[in-house]
Amino acid sequence: MRTITLSLSLCLAAFVSLSQASPAPAQETLKIGFGGALLGSLASYGLSNLYGIEVAIAKANAAGGVLGRQVELVKEDDSCDPALASSAATKLASQGIRLILGHTCSGATHSALSVYGGKAIVVSSSATDVYLTDSGDNPYFFRTTPRDDAQSSLQVRLLKAKGFTRVALLHDKGDYGKSLAELAEAAIKADPASGITVALVEGVTSGQVSYDAVVAKVKDAGVDAIIWGGYYNDASKLAINLRDRGVGAVIIGADGLYDERYVTMGGSAVEGSFATGQSDISQSAAAQEALAIHRKNHTEETGTYFFYSMAAAEALFAAVEKAGTADDLDLIKTHLTSDTVDTVMGPVRFDAKGDVIGAGFKLYEVKDGKFVEATL
Amino acid sequence: MELFLNLCVSGLTKGSIYALIALGYTMVYGIIALINFAHGEIYMIGAFTALIFSMALGALGLSGWGLLLACGLLAAVYCAMYGWTLEKIAYKPLRGQSRLAPLISAIGMSIFLQNYVQLVQTPNFLAYPDLIPPLPFAGALSGVATKSQVAIVAATALSMIALTLFIKRTRMGLAMRAVSQDPTMARLSGVNIDRVISSTFVIGSVFAAVGGLLIGCATRQIDSYQGFLAGMKAFTAAVLGGIGSVPGAVIGSLILGFSESFAAGYVSSDYEDVVAFVLLILILTLRPDGIMGSATTQKV
Amino acid sequence: MAQDTQENLPVPPPPAAGAVPVSAFRRLLGELRAAALSAVWFSVLALPLVVFRINSASGRIDYLWGRLPRLAAAAFLATLTWRFLLRRVGFSRVRRAVVEAGGPPPEGARGPEGSWLTLLDRAPAKRAILAAGALLLLSIPFWATPYVVTVMITALIYITLGLGLNIVVGVAGLLNLGYAAFFAVGAYTFALLHANLGLGFWACLPLGALAATLLGLLLGIPILRLSGDYLAIVTLGFAEIVRLVLVNVGFTNGPRGIRNIPPPSLLGIDLNGSVKPLLVPRGLLHADMDLNKVFIYFVILAIVALTVACVFRLENSRLGRAWLALREDEVACQAMGINRTRAKLTAFALGSTWAGLAGVVFASQITFINPQSFTFLTSVMVLSIVVLGGMGSIPGVMIGAVVLILLPEYLREFSDYRMLIFGLIMVVMMVFRPQGIIPSTRRVYIYRPEDHAGAPAGDALPPEGARP
Structure with a gap:
């Protein structure tokens, strides 16, 4: 019993200290929250978000800050888990932060948005689920990534242009990947005149030791093309498995595939793959500058969402600057939706639902170990 | 027919992979009746150290079979060291405690090791080189199995044979069998239990x-x-085959590999794991001690 | 299981009476040598992973020799502390064994009588602390930040889960590695019934519990003949099947999950609209607090209270005794005329009920659920709560849940190191307190003549922890 009472009192003491842990918001710096996967198996994507945001903040601070205040980033990990996202979001909101960049995954974003309620502007750079904006539940939610359905229609146009008629839809059974596959299927079915048939819809378990069984099935189905719903890491594994078994079908992916690591990991097996993604701005002066800033601080690669995240931060900062306040959310929203901002991704503006307008969005092909722009 | 053949090869490969890892689980369980949860992490560390050494040695000009063997040897040595240290830190102080205590400390160790590698190395996916040199007889198999599949199945078979010989023929193997049958009796007969574990x-x-x-x-x-x-x-x-039994681990792995493969091939890949787990439940309902596990009669 | 403890005690050398300083010095030297050796060992061990770092951008290895001295120093200090603590723990175990065997406490050991901690054993102090705890729990929403309330709700949900699993694992001794499945069923019952039929929280709370109970019964049937780790693996497989069905079946919306799950309603009152303006100006509520969350907090607090009461009554019931007997020895328990089938099935079914309740509250708290919230890791987390807190002990499980849920939140300060430290703490806690934070106490009646001078016989309970 002594241990019980002792531990109980320790727990109570712990509580009191936990509740005192949040200091009063300081007025000197402008606090921006970031919620996303910094740990766990999806940390790779969350860190890519974080790197982009860090560069945008470094640039803003070097130019005198936002509203004359230095920007301070408060980052919280959610490991892409809806439950953790809920507590991470509450922690950010508890500190009086009204400007949020994130979250990384759609599921986590859903639950975080319910915490922010209407009390924070949230700009995500990787949550692609169509419901986030279409449902109309989240008036203060914006995103710089292209919507999943926009990518699907582009993929179907590619199929038609290349004359592919038998298609396999493969996905990674995750929220992002499965949505992509379902949207691609819907887009193909919506256009019966094209003569494209979906021969196969299969999922692979991400991280599984081999994808041979699905590969055997793809080989058996004799398809011309594979539409891949998921990220680059599983796709490169799949591509190697496919080529090893002598399957030549062309892999077509979305923005989760458009990552230079797809090519470094897949090597010759991914040659000829297609991906939809943001327009290639890596040669522009702004992008080069951003990459230089990033390399000064990190040895890691920038990752899939680096430029999207940087653009999200830049768009948010510009809107706050123009609104002249960090507290009037409606005013900031007006500026986000009405003004076009020059970001690292080019001119960016949001529509009334919160989807991005103007971020270039193109088709790429892997040629000679590089993603190059492809024409239909 | 071709699909069937391909699925067989895929099932065999998958089963072999599971078997290589399952051997570690089943051996540890056989000796100290502990589910070593952190064993999957040892496997991950093995892959990482092999990659690191292949890059370091590759830069020194090593290649082909020499590089593969050197990396494999170094990775094996390091994994052995990690496994040894793991036991000393997380399990040895808990010997004789209730069976769940080491299980939880194993889970803690697994979380620790995942995050340790993520912190000191990278949270990103890393490309892995194909270190296996071209196999001389691969041409004959080219339509059926790939080079890495052949290598995996062969390595598993060799490991199995080596392990069986070790357990049957060496003094340490004898000691292991003794400890797994009756630890107290083995200790009384002069077996150094710490060394066996x-x-x-x-x-x-x-x-x-x-x-x-x-x-x-x-x-x-x-x-x-x-x-x-x-x-x-x-x-x-390992449990499916009868945990604690080495041939059981291999048979269980092959059953799991084949059932996943055929479920994906003939039912749907969405349900490959469902089929595998339903099969597991069915088998264990019929044979409550696993396929090769010996039914223990409890005497009171 | 329990009686092995004494046989395999790591017996440290007894402290030499009147030890001369030379031997103390020698011992210190020995410790330092061991720590130095371990520093060398860990440096070698860490060489490829810590020092040779793969630079994925350049495709080469960066040799970070600068990390090595820090690592060695950390290993050195950690080994010293580790060995010191292990010695102490071993010593106190020996002392307890000696005391239990009826002998006098060994020299140099501070007996429980000498400790200020005994003050806490007195009934008024105990009552005061418990009352303060209850008061604090009830008052949290009125002075704490929304963050604290959110974390507390999660902790309370896990207390409910822990208490439920405690019935299965701690009391009945059936290792369940698939508890998340029942949690998921509760959450999905609410989400689906709300989305399709528009049912509210209060209608779904019993339905979720019922669905989980039925699933528990369903799982109970194939596992009747199984024991030990075979049982564990079947529960694991079962949970995976449930999760995969949730991912693949159409009506659950797959991995994209179900959104807009409502909070519980309080007689249809719009809490944030009408009640909040009354409380905030008086300083009774944080301005950003969502009153729906506060209500969920009180709901889950009430559920925890109900759970504690039920589990306590269950444990001391005929059924509870049957479970305990089942845990200790299946064969003997059957021989004593206990219906093993019924005991196992009820343990599974009643254990799952609480997961269903917790699932409904969980769904309404985070408003969005997808199968990702109910993975194997969730089951493992709940199991850790039970074992770390102390199997079979109600206060133990409660403390375990608070520790394991609050810890990662505390460790947010360490950002990247959060989970690393969390894993390490799990290991350390298990090594130094393998029986859990608060082990369950078995009622033992000992006849002591001096107690019979005036007190009734029933009061002769030994101090806690007398028997593991």
């Missing part, structure tokens, strides 16, 4: 290292979380 961890870790290296070469990528899923499947396979 340590060697079990070391041997299990060596197999995990081989598995890590070969699977890295086959999938051509690694990350710090890859040990979790593979570990869970291998553990399932």
Whole structure:
């Protein structure tokens, strides 16, 4: 019993200290929250978000800050888990932060948005689920990534242009990947005149030791093309498995595939793959500058969402600057939706639902170990 | 017919991979009746160390079979060291405690090791080189199986034979069998239990290292979380076969590999794991001690 | 299981009476040598992973020798502390064994009588602390930040889960590695019934519990013949099947999950609209607090109270005794005429009920659920709560849940190191307190003549922890 009472009192003491842990918001710096996967198996994507945001903040601070205040980033990990996202979001909101960049995954974003309620502007750079904006539940939610359905229609146009008629839809059974596959299927079915048939819809378990069984099935189905719903890491594994078994079908992916690591990991097996993604701005002066800033601080690669995240931060900062306040959310929203901002991704503006307008969005092909722009 | 053949090859490969990892689970369980949850992480560390050494030695000009063997050896040594240390820190102080205490400390260790590798190395996926040199007889098999599949199945078969010989023919193997049958009696007969337990961890870790290296070469990528899923499947396979039994682990792994493969091929890949787990429940309902497990009659 | 403890105690050398300083010095030297050796060992061990770092951008290895001295120093200090603590723990275990065997406490050991901690054993102090705890729990929403309330709700949900699993694992001794499945069923019952039929929280709370109970019964049937780790693996497989069905079946919306799950309603009152303006100006509520969350907090607090009461009554019931007997020895328990089938099935079914309740509250708290929230890791987390807190002990499980849920939140300060430290703490806690934070106490009646001078016989309970 002594241990019980002792531990109980320790727990109570712990509580009191936990509740005192949040200091009063300081007025000197402008606090921006970031919620996303910094740990766990999806940390790779969350860190890519974080790197982009860090560069945008470094640039803003070097130019005198936002509203004359230095920007301070408060980052919280959610490991892409809806439950953790809920507590991470509450922690950010508890500190009086009204400007949020994130979250990384759609599921986590859903639950975080319910915490922010209407009390924070949230700009995500990787949550692609169509419901986030279409449902109309989240008036203060914006995103710089292209919507999943926009990518699907582009993929179907590619199929038609290349004359592919038998298609396999493969996905990674995750929220992002499965949505992509379902949207691609819907887009193909919506256009019966094209003569494209979906021969196969299969999922692979991400991280599984081999994808041979699905590969055997793809080989058996004799398809011309594979539409891949998921990220680059599983796709490169799949591509190697496919080529090893002598399957030549062309892999077509979305923005989760458009990552230079797809090519470094897949090597010759991914040659000829297609991906939809943001327009290639890596040669522009702004992008080069951003990459230089990033390399000064990190040895890691920038990752899939680096430029999207940087653009999200830049768009948010510009809107706050123009609104002249960090507290009037409606005013900031007006500026986000009405003004076009020059970001690292080019001119960016949001529509009334919160989807991005103007971020270039193109088709790429892997040629000679590089993603190059492809024409239909 | 071709689909059937391909699915067989795929099932065999998958089963072999599970078997390499399952051996570690089943050996440790046979000796100290502990589910070594962190074993999947040892496999992951094996893949990482092999990659690191291949890059370091590759820069020194080593290549081909020499590079593969050197990496495999170094990875095995390091995994053995990790396995040994793991046992000393997380399990040895808990010997004689209730069976769940070491299980939780194993889970803690697994979380620790995942995050340790993620912190000191990278949270990103890393490309893995294909270290396996062209096999001389691969041409004959080209339509049926790939080079890495042949390598994995061959390595598993060799490991199995080596392990069986070790257990049957050496003094340490004899000691292991003794400890697994009756620890108290073995100790009274002069068996150094600490040494037996340590060697079990070391041997299990060596197999995990081989598995890590070969699977890295086959999938051509690694990350710090890859040990979790593979570990869970291998553990399932080990129990299915009758945990504590070495041939049981292999049979269980093959059953799991084949059932996943055929379920994906003929039912739907969405349900491959469902079919595998339903089969597991069915088999265990019919044979409550696993396929090769001996039914223990409890006497009161 | 329990009786092995004494046989395999790591017996440290007894402290030499009147030890001369030379031997103390020698011992210190020995410790330092061991720590230095371990520093060398860990440096070698860490060489490829810590020092040789793969630079994925350049495709080469960066040799970070600068990390090595820090690592060695950390290993050195950690080994010293580790060995010191292990010695102490071993010593106190020996002392307890000696005391239990009826002998006098060994020299140099501070007996429980000498400790200020005994003050806490007195009934008024105990009552005061418990009352303060209850008061604090009830008052949290009125002075704490929304963050604290959110974390507390999660902790309370896990207390409910822990208490439920405690019935299965701690009391009945059936290792369940698939508890998340029942949690998921509760959450999905609410989400689906709300989305399709528009049912509210209060209608779904019993339905979720019922669905989980039925699933528990369903799982109970194939596992009747199984024991030990075979049982564990079947529960694991079962949970995976449930999760995969949730991912693949159409009506659950697959991995994209179900959104807009409502909070519980309080007689249809719009809490944030009408009640909040009354409380905030008086300083009774944080301005950003969502009153729906506060209500969920009180709901889950009430559920925890109900759970504690039920589990306590269950444990001391005929059924509870049957479970305990089942845990200790299946064969003997059957021989004593206990219906093993019924005991196992009820343990599974009643254990699952609480997961269903917790699932409904969980769904309404985070408003969005997808199968990702109910993975194997969730089951493992709940199991860790039970074991770490102390199997079979109600206060233990409660403390375990608070520790394991609050810890990662505390460790947010360490950002990247959060989970690393969390894993390490799990290992350390198990090594130094393998029986859990608060082990369950078995009622033992000992006849002591001096107690019979005036007190009734029933009061002769030994101090806690007398028997593991």
